[in-house]
Amino acid sequence: MARLFGTDGVRGTANLELTAEIALELSVAAAHVLGEAGAFGASRRPVALVGRDTRASGEFLEAAVVAGLASAGVNVVRLGVIPTPGVAHLVGHLDADLGVMLSASHNPMPDNGIKFFARGGVKLDDTIEDAIEQRMDEVWLRPTGAGVGRVIDDPGAIEAYVAHLVASLGADASLEGLTVVVDCANGAACLTALAAFDAQGATVVPLHAEPDGLNINDNCGSTHMASLQAAVLEHGADLGIALDGDADRCLAVDHTGEVVDGDQILAILALAMREQGTLHSDTVVATVMSNLGFLNAMRDAGVHVDQTKVGDRYVLEAMNANGFTLGGEQSGHVIMSEFATTGDGVLTALHLAARMARTRHTLRDLAAVVTRLPQVLVNVPNVNKARAGIDPVVNAAVSAESRALGRNGRVLLRPSGTEPLVRVMVEADTAERAMEVAQRLAEVVRDRLSLEPAR
Template identity: 50%
Template sequence: MPRMFGTDGVRGVANTPDLSPELAFALGRAAATLARRDAGQRPVAVIGRDTRRSGPMLAAALSAGICSAGGDVVDLGVVTTPGVAFITTHMQADFGVMISASHNPAPDNGIKFFSRDGYKLPDAVEDELEALVRSTTDTMPRPTGADLGTIRTSEAEVAAYIQHLVATGSPLRGMRVVVDCGHGAAYRLAPEVLRRLGAEVIPLNTAPDGININDGCGSTHPEALQQAVLAHKAHAGIAHDGDADRCMAVDERGQLVDGDQIMSICALDLKRRGLLPGDTVVATVMSNMGLELFLREHGLRLLRTKVGDRYVLEEMLKGGYTLGGEQSGHVIFGALATTGDGILTAVQLLSVVAREGQPLSALANQWQRLPQWLENVRVSRKEGWEENPAIRAAVAEAEAALAGRGRVLVRASGTEPLIRVMLEGPDMDQLRSLAAAIGEVVRAELR
């Protein structure tokens, strides 16, 4: 039986067996039961959601489950994923829940849990939740009368989150910023935060109707934002995904500024201010080698992890590092948040622009992105490719040919019978040739 929890909570098409109201109710009961066991008292849960039509339905079912097990619910309504993480710790709740499918289309949704310290639940706790939900014997409590849980709303907690974001930034007076909220969770919060910092804000896609979230807009579709920045002669553009845990930017020339560039800008700023422990930035294997070379030139180290923000965060916590993220714009400022926060990232990026007094294009283009070439090799089996001597020899030969001026990344697809061969380096013709050579060996060995 497949594991219920994926890398980012429980996901699926809302109102199907994969993500039904019945499942949300059961998850709520199970989470409240575990929280009561661990806290030894009546638990309090924080719930937020993005703007999908299925959000209120799932929130109602989840809340009912929590109340059914004797837990109290603070319903935040529409708020960002990092907002839920922050508020969970700010009000010392026992756990938090975000209902969102991030950058996915409107029919999808998801349920993501946070522990009382604002971090995603460990796998072991998720496994306990799943075991309770799947159990054929219901041993969870069903209190009655005054022991039932309650539900209340709290605008004050959302206001505290806004104030936290504002407090992390520098004044942005005189700066004109276009903000694409993707008809998602940031549609009110992002413009409000930047206005409070003094920026002139031109908002885009702030009219959610339940089905237009991420629809041709937001961080995965920045084209309209790029045009708007030029049309309004703005200093910068900011784009968020559905739950606003990501941020992509656009400079004053209309050019995209991705997560790698954002990390490079913020890394140098944190280094100058003595706020970059270990002179280290954590990123995944997918970040461009140009970033790594640039950081190295400035005495900084890029530490790479597997693909996924949870692996970035794990490495940051293990090493005590305060900056990490992904090329997709999921950036984590460990001293300010427990998860990636798109609005916080926008505040930090624009604050550097304001303090430096330089256009965003100048800061973003301090390094050259190395060309990449990706070869997808279809195979009959993926097992054992990492230990295969012939494949390892072909990779080593390619790395020697690049002579430290590039890199080779070979990994198996998680969903298809493919081995992905990605090379970076200064010469595209060389990359194609080396990738083809590795591909031939992979194809021969795994046929």
């Protein structure tokens, strides 16, 4: 049987792969496993916080999760609609024992997901997730009477999260004079993002901030930037912010309508934090997919880049292992560990705007520190991905192309985690050259590693 947990919780089409029954069983198992792991104090009943994004399916899934936790003897606090990083923060802030977020992030509306946070607001490691899966089908002793958990609503807890976001900027960080268009993706940050920017004095133009349960991520947010680009130009704004459905990622648009990606945002924040003395070991953590332009910019600025496998969980692991204070991905997941245990799109956006306000530079000027190289990605399906890094002919071809590109380009072969597929990524000084190299290498990979019999 396939593993239920993926790279970021449990996801699937709501009411098809991800049913109310699964949500209930997962919650019961999580309560038992985390309790046995010592997460719950013996002197009091455990407490769980439950939040969700704006998907219609979140309503019935929330009911199932709450029922499962309470039936296992856990007191439940329903937070309502709130960003994923808001749940993570409040688990620590309110000294809760665990948190549950119902969201499928940037995925389309029919999907949903369940993410768990342990005490302190940290994501579960693989061993805990595996233990939860194993406990789902086991018989358990049900509490009765006063032993069952109680359920309360605390929508006011969101105010504490917004206060935390604002406080992270420091007492003298005003955003007065900045006009900011905030695309909330009709998702979980519709209240928190607008409130945080407004509290700091920015002129806020809301965009896609009218969720109806069905329109989350629908041609809006960080995966669909065109309407934000148009709105920035229409309102003459200084900055556009694009969040995703659960607001754990952030991309931006400058005053000319140009997109500023996660690599550029990471570079801007890295230089700001180094000036402030808060960039631990003058190091930023990024993935192997970060653009070579970002790597070159950080090298030239004297900032070391610690690269990990693709995925914010690997970025976070490297940060936690070494005490690094900043990490992120090209997609806009940015982790500022002084203030958050996970990627937080609103937090990132506020600190980006604050950098603009403090330096009195446009976002375009700040982002110019990174000269992005054209990047081409070619997928080669139906191949033996396990041999991608050991086949001598493939390795020789990669080495030859890499030498030819020199400092003006880069080659990366990345096996898929779930399919018999190899991704060929090439960066070069022109898009045409990047495509030529990628296609040549894709042909080598296809010829050498094909799973189909030769004709």
